[in-house]
Amino acid sequence: MPSPAVPTAWQAATVVAITDETSRAKTFRLRLERPVAHLAGQHYVVRLTAPDGYTASRSYSVASAPDASGEVDLTVERLAGGEVSGFLHDVAEVGDELEVRGPLGGWFVWDGSTPAVLVGGGSGVVPLMAMLRLARASGRPDLVRLVVSVRSPDDLLYAAELAGPEVTVVYTRRSPAGAPRPPGRLAAADLPARPAPGATAYVCGSAGFADAATDLLIASGWPATSIRVERFGPTASA
Amino acid sequence: MARITRGFTGHSRSGAGVGLPPGQYDTGTDWPVLTAEATPKLGTDAWTFTVEGMVDRPTTWTWTEIRALPGSTYEGPIHCVTTWSKFGMRFAGVSVDTLLDAAGPQGGATHVVAFAHTGYTTNLPLADLRDGKAWVTWEVDGQPLPTEHGGPARLLVPHLYFWKSAKWVAGLTLLDHDEPGFWERNGYHDRGDPWLEQRYQGD
Numbered sequence: 384m385p386s387p388a389v390p391t392a393w394q395a396a397t398v399v400a401i402t403d404e405t406s407r408a409k410t411f412r413l414r415l416e417r418p419v420a421h422l423a424g425q426h427y428v429v430r431l432t433a434p435d436g437y438t439a440s441r442s443y444s445v446a447s448a449p450d451a452s453g454e455v456d457l458t459v460e461r462l463a464g465g466e467v468s469g470f471l472h473d474v475a476e477v478g479d480e481l482e483v484r485g486p487l488g489g490w491f492v493w494d495g496s497t498p499a500v501l502v503g504g505g506s507g508v509v510p511l512m513a514m515l516r517l518a519r520a521s522g523r524p525d526l527v528r529l530v531v532s533v534r535s536p537d538d539l540l541y542a543a544e545l546a547g548p549e550v551t552v553v554y555t556r557r558s559p560a561g562a563p564r565p566p567g568r569l570a571a572a573d574l575p576a577r578p579a580p581g582a583t584a585y586v587c588g589s590a591g592f593a594d595a596a597t598d599l600l601i602a603s604g605w606p607a608t609s610i611r612v613e614r615f616g617p618t619a620s621a
Numbered sequence: 622m623a624r625i626t627r628g629f630t631g632h633s634r635s636g637a638g639v640g641l642p643p644g645q646y647d648t649g650t651d652w653p654v655l656t657a658e659a660t661p662k663l664g665t666d667a668w669t670f671t672v673e674g675m676v677d678r679p680t681t682w683t684w685t686e687i688r689a690l691p692g693s694t695y696e697g698p699i700h701c702v703t704t705w706s707k708f709g710m711r712f713a714g715v716s717v718d719t720l721l722d723a724a725g726p727q728g729g730a731t732h733v734v735a736f737a738h739t740g741y742t743t744n745l746p747l748a749d750l751r752d753g754k755a756w757v758t759w760e761v762d763g764q765p766l767p768t769e770h771g772g773p774a775r776l777l778v779p780h781l782y783f784w785k786s787a788k789w790v791a792g793l794t795l796l797d798h799d800e801p802g803f804w805e806r807n808g809y810h811d812r813g814d815p816w817l818e819q820r821y822q823g824d
Contacts (some may be wrong), residue, residue, distance in 0.1 A: 395624070430644075432623040433631045440644050440704050466632050466646065474628040482624060487821065489807030490657055590654035590769060597659040607659045608740070614654050 393430065396483045398475055399454060404540045408506060409472055410446060410458045413483065418453035421445055423513040424492040424585065424613075427457060427485030431470055441467040444509040444587075445486065446541075448516035455486075458540060460506040491585060491613045495521055498579040501529040502596045504569075504588025508540050510613065511587060515550070524549045532569045532592065571599050578605045587613040640698060641706055642815035648705035654769045655703060656788065657803070658739050663789055665773045668738070670720070670757060671792035677725035681792075684773065687757065690715045695756055695779055700815040702782040712777050714758030717750045720793075730795040734802060735776050735787045742802035743785050744811060745778065747795065754780055757790060782813035782820070 396413035404410055413427075423445075430440040447456035461472045475481070493499050493514045501511040508531045518527040529550045533539045535557040545552065553573050554566045564573075569592075578584070584605055586596045593614045600610055632646075641647060665684040673679040682690075693716040700706045726747065733750055736742045749755065756777040759766050766772035771788025778785045784804050805811050810819040818824060 393623075430623065431626040431629040431631070433629050434625050436623070437631045438623055438644060439629075439631055439646060442703060470626075470629055479627055480624070481626060487808060490804075593656075594660050594769070601659060607661075610659050612657055612659060614656055 393482050393484050395480050398477050398479045398481065401475070401477060404458060405538055407538075408458055408460045408540055410456050411471060411475065412447075412454055412456050413481065414454045415483070419486060421449055421455065421486035421513075422492040422494065423448060423517045424510045425486035425488045425513075426510070427455065427483045428487065429457070429467060429471070430482040430484070431467055432482070439466045441465075442487070444513070446509050446512045446516075448513055448520050450520070458506065458509045458512075491587070491611050493517070493583070493585065495523065495526070497526065498582035499527050500575055500578070500582060500584045500600075501527055502532075502569075502574065502584065502586045502588075502600070503529070504532045504592030504596070505534075505538060506540065507586075507588030507592065507613070507615070509587075511585060512541055514585065515545075518549075519547075528575050530569070530573055532573075532588070532596075569596060569599065571603055574599055574603060576603065578603075578609065582609065584610045585613075586610060588615075590614045640708065642700055643818050644820075645700055645704055645706040645815065648707050651705075652707055652770065653701065653703070653705060655701065656769070658741060660769055661739050661789055663738050663768070663773060668773050669791065670774070672720055672724035672795070673792060674733075674795035675727040675730040675797060676721075676795055677727060678723070680720075680724045682720075687715060687720075687774075688759075690719055693719070693753075693756060695758070695777060697779060699779050699783050699786070702784060702809065702813065702815075702820050706815075710779075711762050712756060712758040713760035714756045714774065714777065716753060717755040717757060717776075717793075718753060720757065721750065724795075726795055729797045732796045732799045734794045734796065734800055735785075736791050736794065737787045737789045738791045739789050741787055741789070743787050744800055744802045744805055745781070745785055746799070746812065749778060749781060749785075749812070750793070754778065780814070782810075782815055784809065785813050 395416040399414045400412040402410040426442045426444045432438045443457040446458045495517045503511045532553040536559045558566045671681040695712045698708045758777040759774040776787040776790040
């Protein structure tokens, strides 16, 4: 098991593919100059440098499962006024070289060997996708249960790849035609009824989503200590 | 050595950069919430703050008791390791000096583990909590500190990256050695000086 705590230096990464996931999210496949094994759930920092030396850095979760390709997928949602996400969406092209540092983070990680419930809101599904892909690639999809909450079908990342008995998609504003569940916020009934013994819950999304999801898990019997949370984005009130 | 990124010019730098540590950006009015745990339901009646370990007088304050201590404020920026900085913050609470002086640090104490009511921990050199550099705070911009930002009270060490400013803080343990806390065991730096970009272990 690689140690997630090992520091990594900045290195060059070449953009080898750019894929549209939704109207606001793209996946950038990067070939690393010096490949480092990552754990499902970890992230990279991407650093951009202007000609005058000004730099901007942001963290992006790895969406791909750990493998021997020497490449990683980073899915980037475009944020309003986002200095780095805007550049990546509007300017970056295949063949460009970026600077990256990683893989980073030793807490929000899953090693693929224990039961895990994954609860993602919006683009919070990205690090959970690495976990789902790892479970499927290693022949253990039974270990994971992924619940993704999105506003509408247009906001669902990896839509073509998600379908499976271990995945539930919750639509909060608009459901696809014929969906049995009416649109509505994530509820207890959308989550596994009880935690499996030794299971860990991974919750990723906005602060509001993460709080709502952890409240639901705790109410259905999950010990707070078995829940790992990754929040992003601003608070509702500044 | 950073390489220039093709096509990247960055946002306007007019007026920016003043007081901004390397690699940070000004988040403006947003105050992002970053926490690794479930947000606790922690009332002021259950909240306490303890100074223990290498001190002459281990001391615990209740909410009422700590609020009765002489007040102290901090006005200025905070810096998060995830690269945002927020300027013009106004925090009110009590200076950590007041709490340490009451407990009487022993001569051999060099480091501190700050611990939270959630089990979160973070380590700091004792010197970083001394001489007016650290607070236990319960008020921001004139309002009670919101739960998601660590209320009822959090540690405030604004000259270090903000994960050192433990939310829902429960106390300080003084030690004669450094002992990594939660994020520090998970790859983050033991000191976390934003001006030296001490983000990760080894920086």
